[in-house]
Amino acid sequence: MSEPDCDLLVVGAGPAGLGLAAACADLDLRVLVVAPHPESRWQPTYGLWLDEAREAGLEGALAHAWPRTVVRAGASGRRTLARGYGLLDNAAAKEALSARVRAAGGDLVDGAVAHATAGRVTLRDGRTITAAVVADASGHAPVLAPRPRAAGFQSAFGVELTLGEPPAAEGAMTLMDFRDGGTPGAPTFLYAMDLGDGRWFVEETSLVARQPLGFGELEARLRRRLGLRDRWPSTPRAVERCVFPMGAPIAPRPRDAFAFGAAASMVHPASGYQVGPSLVRARVVASAVAEARARGLAPDDAAALAWSRLWTRDRRRQHALHRLGLAVLLDFELDDLQEFFGAFFAMPEGRWRAYLGDARAISDVERAMLDVYSRVSPRLRWRLTQAAVGPARHAFAVGLGLLEDPAR
Ligand SMILES: Cc1cc2nc3c(=O)[nH]c(=O)nc-3n(C[C@H](O)[C@H](O)[C@H](O)COP(=O)(O)OP(=O)(O)OC[C@H]3O[C@@H](n4cnc5c(N)ncnc54)[C@H](O)[C@@H]3O)c2cc1C
Known part of the structure; x- marks a missing residue:
């Protein structure tokens, strides 16, 4: 040529x-x-960890940076993570x-x-x-x-607006607030960014489900969670309707x-x-x-x-283990997710970071998974075991290196 x-x-x-x-x-x-x-x-509201933005040379291209990230999951209550988060x-x-x-x-x-x-x-x-x-x-x-073919979908409905009462931790980014929003059915959580001066970006998110949740349903849940059943207190400055395939x-x-x-x-x-x-x-x-x-x-x-x-072979195996994680989450109810993420973010930072993508090797992901397994109740441990030997067993076997995945 x-x-x-x-x-x-x-x-x-x-x-x-x-x-x-x-x-x-x-x-x-x-x-x-x-x-x-x-x-x-x-168009989307893109969030990423501050260290990632720094590594990509985009630290100067953030609309907001929060030094602390908050998670509210299980009975452990509010947990503040030392890893900062940014809004692109x-x-x-x-x-x-x-x-x-x-x-x-x-x-x-x-x-x-x-x-x-x-x-x-x-x-x-x-x-x-x-x-x-x-x-x-x-x-x-x-x-x-x-x-x-994707295993499921993430869906979310978000708005940016001014609120009299803070819906989440002030001065921080709330990555997930899994407290019960008062709605039965597929579990969802609140993702909330304090943008300063009473302005918030709040989003009701379905982490993953076999089918996306409707935006009307997500919006109704967000209003209920915030105690704003009738109307938004101010006209939203931006509305985000998010759906994408996962797994x-x-x-x-x-x-x-x-x-x-x-x-x-x-x-x-x-x-x-x-x-x-x-x-x-x-x-x-x-x-x-x-x-x-x-x-x-x-x-x-x-x-x-x-x-x-x-x-690399190691990365492909990590991907398979992450897909196992997804298969587990797909079948979880709200109380399972609360307990699971409570245990997940109670791990030392290096552990949960490894699972979320920072692993140097497959063994880091495996250690994180075993650590969560050891921290949850016998009831949830049993559910995790069922998932590993159930429909997700192929991903599990690839992750452990017992089988090759098709993407060689
Ligand atoms: C609303 C929303 C919010 C999200 N928020 C986050 C978040 O906060 N953090 C996060 O990590 N992930 C987030 N995601 C998930 C994911 O990271 C995004 O979907 C992200 O945009 C994917 O990036 P991409 O560059 O791979 O693809 P895209 O952003 O989808 O970009 C695809 C590009 O390909 C172009 N294209 C399409 N067809 C053609 C063609 N025929 N020829 C040439 N170009 C073509 C498009 O015009 C576009 O420029 C979000 C997803 C959505 C939908």
Whole structure:
């Protein structure tokens, strides 16, 4: 192939795509990011841990930063975590990542990708762009990568408004308040950010369920929880309706490309987090892309190298164990979840962080799971055991390394 138009073409300008593009640009690679209206503002309310924002070079692109994070789960009551949390300033984050791409000679291209073969990417309007390697970061319904079946969905309804009474810990970010909101049925919790001056972002969240909860139901639950049955006390400044798939297995790599972000099942199967971890892991993938370029690998071989660094055997096993965690949560009632998360966040910080994505190795995840297991009541322990030998036994066996997963 003659010299391609770019070192890397990224399909998609979401946080994962732009994060990967910026990490590659930092290594002097020329990156083109193709998406419809690539300059348009990201709509979701993106939260991430402060250390992740720092590691991704986005500490200066936060709308809010809270040094403390609060969890209210079981009988243990309110727990304050020393790990800080941040709300991404979407415009600033997007601008910062795009600037890094442009500084290395790359750009954002307005267009929709139709397909890609051997480093030649064809857009729906017929234009073609050539690339040494192609990454599919087109989100939950990927363009190039296969979409494996999800095990469940996270759904949430959130509003930003001014409240007379604080609904959660003041001056902090409440990651989850699992106290009973007074509604029977599928369990939900409150996610609340104190934005200062009486302003709050409050969201009723279903962590995971086989089917998403309706937004009307979630809104009614949020009002009931806050004691605001009749109307919001002020007009919400922003409304968020959130639903996305959770717990999909890792899909096989598409020919001539690799997937990244939600397109690569990188949404944490048991928590729904993806933005922070993708921004952090982008650097590992970027170094593989740079190595492939330096070695002059063909597009499919270059994509295979990047994919193998993203999904090492250990990482694939961690993903399988996280999917086991999800299978467990799917069948839990409110009191199970209260006890489970009470025990989870009572672990030393290193343990729960390992489970949420910081593990250096599979053994860190296993230790975290065993630690929770040892802390819960015999009743919940029995339920966890049933899940491990029940429908989730395949994920369990892959996690323990007894079986290989299909994404080799
Ligand atoms: C409302 C909401 C709130 C969320 N909040 C959080 C949170 O706080 N923290 C967290 O970690 N996760 C959160 N998530 C989960 C997840 O991290 C997000 O869905 C995140 O946006 C996924 O990032 P991504 O870059 O992989 O995909 P996306 O953000 O979905 O970006 C996909 C990109 O691909 C482009 N694209 C699509 N089709 C084509 C095509 N044919 N050609 C070219 N480009 C294409 C799109 O235009 C877009 O630019 C949230 C999800 C939702 C829905």
